[in-house]
Amino acid sequence: xxxxxxxxxxxxxxxxxxxxxxxxxxxQAEVILLSEQEHAANDxxxxxxxTVSSYLFRAMVLFYFTPNADTRGHYARLNHIQTEDMxxxxxxxxxxxxxxxCCGILNRELGKFFAHLGMSTPNVIDKQCAAFLQKLNGQHxxxxxxxxxxxxxxxxxxxxxxxxxxxxEVDPDAAGSxxxxxxxx
Amino acid sequence: MAKILVxxxxxTVRTEVGDFLKKNGLDVILAVDGHDGLAKLKGDPxxxxxxxxxxxxxxxxxxxxxxxxxxxxxxxxxxxxxxxxNSPIMKERGKAAxxxxxxxxxxxxxxxxxxxxxxxxx
Numbered sequence: 001x002x003x004x005x006x007x008x009x010x011x012x013x014x015x016x017x018x019x020x021x022x023x024x025x026x027x028q029a030e031v032i033l034l035s036e037q038e039h040a041a042n043d044x045x046x047x048x049x050x051t052v053s054s055y056l057f058r059a060m061v062l063f064y065f066t067p068n069a070d071t072r073g074h075y076a077r078l079n080h081i082q083t084e085d086m087x088x089x090x091x092x093x094x095x096x097x098x099x100x101x102c103c104g105i106l107n108r109e110l111g112k113f114f115a116h117l118g119m120s121t122p123n124v125i126d127k128q129c130a131a132f133l134q135k136l137n138g139q140h141x142x143x144x145x146x147x148x149x150x151x152x153x154x155x156x157x158x159x160x161x162x163x164x165x166x167x168x169e170v171d172p173d174a175a176g177s178x179x180x181x182x183x184x185x
Numbered sequence: 186m187a188k189i190l191v192x193x194x195x196x197t198v199r200t201e202v203g204d205f206l207k208k209n210g211l212d213v214i215l216a217v218d219g220h221d222g223l224a225k226l227k228g229d230p231x232x233x234x235x236x237x238x239x240x241x242x243x244x245x246x247x248x249x250x251x252x253x254x255x256x257x258x259x260x261x262x263x264x265x266x267x268x269x270x271n272s273p274i275m276k277e278r279g280k281a282a283x284x285x286x287x288x289x290x291x292x293x294x295x296x297x298x299x300x301x302x303x304x305x306x307x
Contacts, residue, residue, distance in 0.1 A: 079197055090196060097197040101290060104269020108289070111272055119269070121194070121240060177271055180293030182300055184286040185279075 001165050002057075002139045009170035010059060011142055013109045014102075014158050016176065018146050021102035022154065024077040029148045034155075039143035042155040045127050048099040051120045052107045057162040060138075061106070062130060063099045064155040067091065074151040096122035108177050113168040133159050187305045188212040188229065192222035192237035192246060193267070198292065202236065202267070205294040211305065219244025219252075227257055234304045239268040239275065247275065250282040263304040267292060 002010075015031040023029040044064035052059045065071050069083075075094040076083040086094070099122045107119045133141060140160040145153050189211055193199050203213045214232065216222040218241040226232050235253070237246035244252075250264050264284040271289050279287065285304065288297060 079201065090200075093196045097195040100195065101269060104290060107269065108271045116274075117272065119240065121242060177289060179289045179291060180296050182265065182286050182288050182297045184300070185276075185284065 002160060002162050003165075003167040005169045006166045007140045007142075007160075009113075009168050010140060010158060010160055011144075012170045012172050013106055014061065014156070015144065016172075017102045017105035017109070018144065018156060020105055020176070021098055022078070022146055023148055024074070024150075025080075027077075027149045027151075029146055031144055031146045034143040034145050036143070038145075039155065039157070042143075044155060047125050047127055047130060048096055048122050049125055049129075050099050050103040050122050052103055052110060052117060053119075054110075054114045054117050056114060056164045057160055057166055059106070059110075060133075060136070060159045060161075061099070061103055062133075062157040062159075063095070063102070064127065064130075064157075065095055066152075070152040071095075074148070074154075077150070092124065096124065105176065109170075130157065133157065136161055186212045186231065187233040187307070188214055188231045189234045189236060189301065189305060190214045190216060190222060190225055190229075190232045192216040192219065192235065192241070192249065194218055194238065194241040198238065198267075198290075202292050202294070205292070206298075206301070209294070209298055209302075211301070218242055219246060219249030222246075222249050223252055223257065226253060226259065226262065232262060233307060234301060235262055235264045236267050236301075237264065239266055239270050247278050247282065250279060250284050254283055265301075265304075 018031050044066045048063040138159040138161045142158045144156040191202050199215045206213045216225050220243050239246040253259050265286045267288045269290045
């Protein structure tokens with residue numbers, strides 16, 4: 001069972017991770033919680049899915065996208081390349097790597113509360129698969145959207161299944177882990 | 186000329202890291218996973234630094250680091266992990282395999298360039 005504090009913690013950490021990983025340099029972004037009704041407006045065609053798991057829980061994160069010009073433009077800006085230089089493979093890899101970065105942040109932050117976490121590699125699936133999320137019997141299903149200045153709205157879902165009682169509290173003002181610095185041994 | 190081997194299953198990361206290092210005068214070789222990395226290192230004694238992801242299909246970066254020391258018997262090459270992971274357990278495993286350092290993604294080239302050059306020049 002997940003306490004309300006734990007549910008809020010998963011939401012807060014994912015919202016922070018989304019903002020950090022999906023916002024191109026110099027742009028503004030806002031991550032919001034969506035109701036089921038608001039989420040129904042999500043007309044994306046594909047999903048990148050990743051999981052962060054321990055022996056206590058499994059958190060599945062779904063990043064919805066439509067492979068069109070606006071989405072290409074977003075991922076080109078995110079990776080500092082020209083849209084015309086982005087092949088189909090490069091485009092799909094950029095979306096997958098963005099999911100990888102986002103869940104990497106989530107994984108690291110959850111690591112402050114849980115030992116022995118593991119993260120999957122990204123997988124691309126059809127949007128129709130999302131209709132079966134309820135079948136996972138998750139204890140926490142939440143939908144989000146990220147609004148970025150020059151990009152289309154992107155939708156994200158989180159589904160947490162727990163195998164034990166889970167309670168932790170996230171300080172939303174706590175600083176995240178340092179990134180990009182070389183730690184020499 | 187001494188070379189850097191960049192190992193990552195993501196072409197986005199390979200391109201980002203490889204292009205940055207090339208623009209800064211370094212000779213770069215790319216590999217897509219641990220298997221590929223081992224093969225490229227085995228065939229090229231000019232490689233002096235390996236920058237590798239951890240989570241990759243076929244062979245992960247930490248297993249590759251262990252095999253570089255045990256199977257290739259190469260104790261000279263410097264190995265740095267570039268990964269989203271930051272777990273102490275993984276770092277300890279890396280230290281046991283003799284890796285030199287750890288970078289948490291995203292890659293920020295300017296922050297590490299000087300050290301990379303030192304490690305390549307030996």
